[in-house]
Amino acid sequence: MENLVQLAMQNVNFAAIMPSLVLTCFGMALLMISVFSPRGKTTHVAWISVIALIVTGIVSLAAWNKPEFGFAGHVALDNFATFFNITFLFAAGLTILISDEYLKREGYPIGEYYALILFTTAGAMWMASGTDLMTIFLGLEVLSISLYVLAGLFRGQVRSNEAGLKYFLLGAFSTGFLLYGIALIYGVSGTTNLADIGMFLAAHESLISSPMAVAGMLLMAVGFLFKIAAAPFHMWTPDVYQGAPTPITAFMSAGPKAAAFAAFLRVFTLGLGPMQGDWTSLLWLLAILTMIVGNVIAIQQTNIKRMLAYSSIAHAGYALVGMVAANEIGLSGILFYMLGYTFMNIGAFAVLVLAGKQGEENLTLDGFAGFGYKRPFLGVAMTIFLFSLMGIPPTAGFAGKFYIFAGAVKAGYIWLAVIGVLNSAVSLYYYLRVMVAMYFKDPTENYEWVKLNTAAVVSIVVAIVGVLYLGLIPAKVMEMAKLAIF
Known part of the structure; x- marks a missing residue:
């Protein structure tokens, strides 16, 4: 026993988890600050959490091209983890900036909200840096538990209660699938380390097609596909996205989704790489189904928040195309796309946060009539984000889809790329409906309730810069994405 303890202590390397460690410490500090802050006074907590994200970003970037490994090979702070860490931090930062005034408007100025976002981001980081199935599962649980609370944050609203309960029940159900899959893969290989699983399967090709290995792969796929909201595991998405607080909807559509893709990529390309022939066929079909389901049902929506929920399903399908390709440009294209999607989707939700009345009953196509004329800055910003979501150049959405389809x-x-392009064309219809409402319909409101605040404007400007930079000068970020893949 003493030798095991010594071995464990020798393998401890806090540098390998330093970004998440910094974020967790800030999160615990924010909880204490919230306890001693006057009720309803949360602005200082929001800005401290932004500082925490900036500090964590500096720590993360310091690890670029300087990989750290620790905890007996369970964690790797490599370029892959670092790239995703920056994506998570942008998602969390943009979300926090649009949250403070929104929470006060809705009557829930709660300081713990910001700590939960930091804990969610830390869980996402563990998922991205995990090189062992149990580490990835630990990160997933930290992320999920925080999100369950955030989705149901508005305790006085039935819609928010429904969102939290649905997300919790279905999330727990999908976690069961994932754990069962991990157990079966462990039963086949005798290890939960991804590199060891890959080497074992490569050395024992006869086991690749065994019922236990195939069942383990399928069950783990179900767990990850639920988290990225791929069809047919997407049914929770529209209700949870519509019922959750709008900033949390924005965050869930970007940060946690990117974390799920990070873990999905690492598990299936490293651990289950020898089974690529099996999972490629599966993901080929699911990518097509996800794109079609997301786009077709989005066409029928009149609630913009719900429309963007179905849109996020379609975008998960586009990203799956890159995973099916499983080559350098396809896999690095996923990393690029997740970063670009963070800017364009959270940017669009930021406009919704500012445009919504208390209760947000006006976030419909009719409620946006003439919005572009009455609020020119927000109208132009929304147009840029929608163009990017469509995949129109020169935006991040176009560059990301180009790399994935290439x-x-x-x-x-x-044919998979052709189907992806056709689905992008279908999406033009429902995105253009929002722009038609903003600029081609007579306003029925003066939108006098729309108040621009500094934090939200900063969030929108950063998102616009991100969308246009990645669209106009994508090469540098794409090179970094190529350096980040395995």
Whole structure:
């Protein structure tokens, strides 16, 4: 026993978890600050959490090209983890900036809200840096538990209660699938370390097609596909996205989704790489189904928040195309796309946060009539974000889809890329409906309740800069994404 303890202590390397460690310490400090702050006074807590994210970002970038490994090979702070860490931090930062005035408007100025966002981000970081199935599961649980609370934060609203309960029940159910899959893969290989699983399966090809290995792969796929909201595991998404506080909806659509993709990529390309022939066929079908379901149902929506929920399902399908390709340009395209999607989707939700009345009953196509003329800055910002979501150049959405579809073509999945492009064309209809409402319908309101605040404007400007930078000068970030893949 003493030798085991010594071995464990020798393998401890806090540098490998330093970004999440910094964030967790700030989160615990914020909880104490909230306890001793006057009720309803949360602005200082919000800005301290932004400082925490900036400090964590500096710590994360310091690890670029300087990988750290620790905890007996369970954690790796490599370029892959660092790239995703920056994506998570942008998602959390933009979310926090649009939250303070929104929470006060809705009557829930709660300081713990910001600590929960930091804990969620820390869980996402563990998922991205985990090189062992149990580490990834630990990160997933930290992320999920915080999100369950955040989704149901508005205790006095039935819609928010429904969102929290649905997300909790279905999330727990999907976690069961994931754990069962982990157990089966452990039963086959005798280890939960991803590199060891990959080497074992490569050395024992006869086990790759065994019922236990295939069942383990399928069950783990179900767990991850639920988290990224891929069809047919997407049914929770519209109700949870519509019922949750709008900033949390924005955050869930970007940060946790990117974390799920990070873990999905690491598990399936490293651990289950020898089974690529099996999971590629599965993901090929699910990518098509996800794109079609998301886009077709989004067309029918009149509530903009719900429309963006179905839109997020379609975007998960686009990202799955890159995973099917499983080559350098396809996998790095996923990393690029997750970063770009963070800017464009949270930016669009930031406009909704400012445009909504208390209760947000006006976030419909009719409620946006003439909005572009009455609030020009927000109208132009929303147009830029919608163009990016469509995939119109020169925006991040176009560059991201270009790289992903190029990866599919290079891998020989030409028809998959064609279907992806056709689905992007379908999405033009429901995104353009929002712009038509903003600029081609007579306003029925003066939108006098729309108040621009400094934090929200900063969030929108940062999102616009991110969308346009990634669209106009994508090469540098794409090179970093290529350096980040395995």
